[in-house]
Amino acid sequence: MTFLSELLAWFTDPLNWQGSSGIPIRTWEHIQYSVAATLIAALIALPIALYLGHTGRGGLLAINIANIGRAIPSLGLIIMAFILLGLNITPVMIALVALAIPPIVTNTYIGIRNVNREVRDAAGGMGMTGWQVLTQVEIPVAMPLIMAGLRTSAVQVVATATLAAYLSFGGLGRFLFDGLALQDYEQLTGGALLIAALSLITEFLLARVQTVVVPKGLAKRNATAAVDAKMSGKAGVASSGA
Amino acid sequence: MDWGWVQDHLGEIQSLFFQHAQFTLLALVYGFAIAFPLALAATRWPRLYTPILGLTGILFTIPSIALFMLMMPFTGPTATTCLIALTIYTLLVLVRNTVEGLKGVPREVREAAEAMGYRRFKQLFRVELPIALPVIIAGIRIAVVTTIGLVTITALIGFGGLGALFIDGFRQAFGTPIIVGFALSVLFAVAADLALVGVQRLLTPWARGGDSR
Numbered sequence: 001m002t003f004l005s006e007l008l009a010w011f012t013d014p015l016n017w018q019g020s021s022g023i024p025i026r027t028w029e030h031i032q033y034s035v036a037a038t039l040i041a042a043l044i045a046l047p048i049a050l051y052l053g054h055t056g057r058g059g060l061l062a063i064n065i066a067n068i069g070r071a072i073p074s075l076g077l078i079i080m081a082f083i084l085l086g087l088n089i090t091p092v093m094i095a096l097v098a099l100a101i102p103p104i105v106t107n108t109y110i111g112i113r114n115v116n117r118e119v120r121d122a123a124g125g126m127g128m129t130g131w132q133v134l135t136q137v138e139i140p141v142a143m144p145l146i147m148a149g150l151r152t153s154a155v156q157v158v159a160t161a162t163l164a165a166y167l168s169f170g171g172l173g174r175f176l177f178d179g180l181a182l183q184d185y186e187q188l189t190g191g192a193l194l195i196a197a198l199s200l201i202t203e204f205l206l207a208r209v210q211t212v213v214v215p216k217g218l219a220k221r222n223a224t225a226a227v228d229a230k231m232s233g234k235a236g237v238a239s240s241g242a
Numbered sequence: 243m244d245w246g247w248v249q250d251h252l253g254e255i256q257s258l259f260f261q262h263a264q265f266t267l268l269a270l271v272y273g274f275a276i277a278f279p280l281a282l283a284a285t286r287w288p289r290l291y292t293p294i295l296g297l298t299g300i301l302f303t304i305p306s307i308a309l310f311m312l313m314m315p316f317t318g319p320t321a322t323t324c325l326i327a328l329t330i331y332t333l334l335v336l337v338r339n340t341v342e343g344l345k346g347v348p349r350e351v352r353e354a355a356e357a358m359g360y361r362r363f364k365q366l367f368r369v370e371l372p373i374a375l376p377v378i379i380a381g382i383r384i385a386v387v388t389t390i391g392l393v394t395i396t397a398l399i400g401f402g403g404l405g406a407l408f409i410d411g412f413r414q415a416f417g418t419p420i421i422v423g424f425a426l427s428v429l430f431a432v433a434a435d436l437a438l439v440g441v442q443r444l445l446t447p448w449a450r451g452g453d454s455r
Contacts, residue, residue, distance in 0.1 A: 003315055070391060070431075071390065071431035075408050076405065076408045076420060076427065077424070079408045079412045080421070080424060083420060188311050195305055196308045196312070199303050200304070
């Protein structure tokens with residue numbers, strides 16, 4: 001009980017809401033890292049995955065890259081990038097982008113490949129060019145999975161951006177590592193709660209975006225696809241095949 | 243890459259690997275011990291499925307670093323903290339895949355088993371679970387690979403298995419331990435994943451050599 005009231009005191013202390021190390025600024029830094037990394041990852045991953053999915057090439061790599069990505073230790077990746085590139089924000093961004101790419105690639109690829117052959121053929125038969133088939137048929141039909149991949153990546157990036165603070169940068173991780181170093185459990189817990197909240201909000205917001213960008217006719221499929229893509233890989237594929 | 247360092251620290255690397263393997267194994271065992279009954283309950287009473295999935299989903303969305311830190315005031319920087327958090331992260335995949343696997347058992351198979359006089363538990367263990375096994379193992383594979391990665395995060399509170407090498411390397415601004423920890427942890431994940439594929443092949447002999455259905 002005393003801990004909870006001290007935690008509440010930490011959250012309500014006006015000092016924690018002011019200046020360059022206050023909660024608003026740290027949150028904003030965290031959001032900036034996360035949005036930048038997710039956008040860069042999407043700009044790299046989407047064209048590649050759309051191309052592979054449309055042409056049906058490189059399937060083995062595209063499907064397995066998400067599993068490989070899961071095995072990559074984020075802390076190790078960030079520290080290794082730091083040792084190689086020195087103390088600036090680049091190693092953090094490289095690590096975040098590298099972690100965000102695999103789920104986008106795998107989900108987008110599977111989404112595009114799962115478009116019914118007949119639908120694709122019908123589009124071709126109607127005289128659509130390859131580009132039109134991709135943009136007017138395949139992408140809209142694959143949208144639930146494309147969005148699910150982006151969501152998985154964004155949530156993962158928000159989580160991992162915490163580690164930027166380990167390399168003495170900002171973001172909400174600052175409260176964690178400072179709290180840990182000072183044995184200041186209110187700051188530690190407060191920071192952890194803020195990070196957890198930001199992750200859940202990200203997930204929730206992107207789920208809302210998904211309902212907007214997914215074509216209405218696919219809305220029902222959308223619900224199951226979102227669950228599948230949460231696991232973004234073998235499980236989803238295996239269970240939908242069963 | 244400084245091979246001399248590796249040679250001098252072989253013993254340490256070995257014990258870190260054992261810690262890593264121990265954490266992974268325990269998290270999976272605890273995770274399964276919780277997820278399996280939950281999954282059975284969700285299969286038996288489908289109404290429970292959505293809330294169980296929702297709750298484990300929310301827990302899964304909470305970043306691992308945040309969860310480790312949230313438990314610090316209560317359980318301190320201990321192995322317990324690591325194991326509770328690691329276990330929590332296995333739940334979503336294990337519950338989901340066990341339920342989906344059981345749901346995927348064809349109705350005819352279920353009816354045939356009933357007609358043959360199987361009682362509920364015997365039917366579950368002798369008929370339904372074997373058929374659900376590939377999907378369940380797919381879940382275990384994801385859980386194992388994810389856990390092996392997450393264990394390295396516990397380095398931030400003084401554990402970490404091979405992840406402890408990241409902190410070593412960071413403190414000394416020395417790349418070798420980081421490369422060793424990184425490579426071994428990825429290799430461990432890949433090896434564990436392949437081993438589980440092997441286990442699945444052994445346990446589902448009927449699935450070998452083409453489609454059995």
